[in-house]
Amino acid sequence: MPTAYHMVHYRRFDAGGANLNGDTIETLCRSALDVTDKTSVKLWERAQDRLFDIAESDGRQILLNKVADLSSAVFGEMCLVQSRDLQALLELTPSKVQLSNITMAEIFNLDERSAPKGSQFVRGMAYWLAIGNHIFFVKTHSMTSDYLHSYLDWLFKTCTSTVDKSVGFTLQAEFDPSQVAGDVGDIRSLRVRGKAAPQLSVTPPKEVPGESRVVKTSRTVADKFVQFGQAVPVVEALFGKSKADSLVNSLGDGEYLAVDASVKVRGRRTEESRAKLREIANDLADMTEGEVQVEGKDGKVSDGDAILRTRMPFHLPHEGSNLLEFDNVSDQLQEVYARFVKDGKIKA
Structure with a gap:
């Protein structure tokens, strides 16, 4: 077969x-x-x-x-x-025609035919x-x-x-979950590869101001160096009051508490860019049967087709x-x- x-x-x-x-x-x-x-x-x-x-x-x-x-x-x-369509046909019966003032050529006739009655x-x-x-x-x-x-x-x-x-x-x-590890939002770019496929790279759209997203966030609010009086409440918050008191009591002459603090806000927020990435997946799936590779947030490119x-x-x-x-x-x-x-x- x-x-x-x-x-x-x-x-x-x-x-x-x-x-x-x-x-x-x-x-x-x-x-x-x-x-x-x-x-x-x-x-x-x-x-x-x-x-x-x-x-x-x-x-x-x-x-x-x-x-x-x-x-x-x-x-x-x-x-x-x-x-109401025509199909080009080549009739394999040779004939000689004058194609220009200096060219006489043998050709096959090229014609167009409509579908037989009752068919399309x-x-x-x-x-x-x-x-x-x-x-x-x-x-x-x-x-x-x-x-x-x-x-x-x-x-x-x-x-x-x-x-x-x-x-x-x-x-x-x-996306193929075996090729797209983690969150879809972690995709940095999509690449199309293949001998018969258009060679191109697609980068997901950047965030539009005011657009809601769901991504991990980490931003520094303040970096501050604080000494003793301000440091004690911070140490109490980290280790508890009893351990903080024990630490204060253990300080020798010339020693003092200091905290080098970096305060950050962490969390998650909504991300509509996932929908945009899925639209890109649809477009690429329709446009080409060439292999679509994914570059993740770590820069690694997938080995197989991401679709x-x-x-x-x-x-x-x-x-x-x-x-x-x-x-x-x-x-x-x-x-x-x-x-x-x-x-x-x-x-x-």
């Missing part, structure tokens, strides 16, 4: 604090597809009604084509299709698995995670009324195919889910 490696992307469903009565993205998908029309036919059985027109996209549509309830998850394939060109594919509040997907060609989000938003709010239209949700990329995702082999229907074998993709995405849970990268 021919195979091809593809990146398995991960997103966490986040409803932004909205009360969904315990629903997850898995149960929302199942509920939406269970909705019946006037003839009591469920959406699972109405392919035409699963066709979503992308606004201002020159005829692009997304079709949720094959979709299956796996009992423990919902799995489907999405097709990005284009109506597929410009991208996404195979996705919703399990709990986790979603795993493989995308090809022009398909993007934004299209996946747009389709689910339409499915939940417009195609059906599974979710109230006032509810906003995100599909959040996550939570992984490459997996998938079966092809035949050699050179642009499609993936549906059942095999389902098995492989469930395998990635099980692996992430076992490794403690996500919670079941």
Whole structure:
């Protein structure tokens, strides 16, 4: 069986604090597809009604084509299709043409054709698995995670009324906890590495005045050298009155107490820059499949990809195919889910 490696992307469903009565993205998908029309036919059985027109996209549509309830998850394939589109074709019949005053050349004719009647060109594919509040997907060609989000938003709010239209949700990329040790706020920079990836470095945004953050703080309020009279209360505070009295009584001639004090304020304050870092994670996860490395506060750069995702082999229907074998993709995405849970990268 021919195979091809593809990146398995991960997103966490986040409803932004909205009360969904315990629903997850898995149960929302199942509920939406269970909705019946006037003839009591469920959406699972109405392919035409699963066709979503992308606004201002020159005829692009997304079709949720094959979709299956796996009992423990919902799995489907999405097709990005284009109506009123032309495909360039090279006709391998040679002909001689005069290309200039001095050039006679033999060429193949380059032409454009529309899709046969009753069909549309597929410009991208996404195979996705919703399990709990986790979603795993493989995308090809022009398909993007934004299209996946747009389709689910339409499915939940417009195609059906599974979710109230006032509810906003995100599909959040996550950092790999095995690569990002400690707090996300400790990240100094993100670097993209890979032969086919754009080489770039992203530095998290600096604090904006007035913006709330949650970071460890340590600032010196005052440094002061104090002698005897002022020093005794400080020593009492540090060691207790009895030990302080004992220390004072033990002083010899010419000896006195002195305290070199450095007073600091320590604590934690709220940090919205974490949200900015997660936005950067989303942007990088969508922009490149190159390895994203993290530089921590200690200056150490991670060895592996900082974005939570992984490459997996998938079966092809035949050699050179642009499609993936549906059942095999389902098995492989469930395998990635099980692996992430076992490794403690996500919670079941």
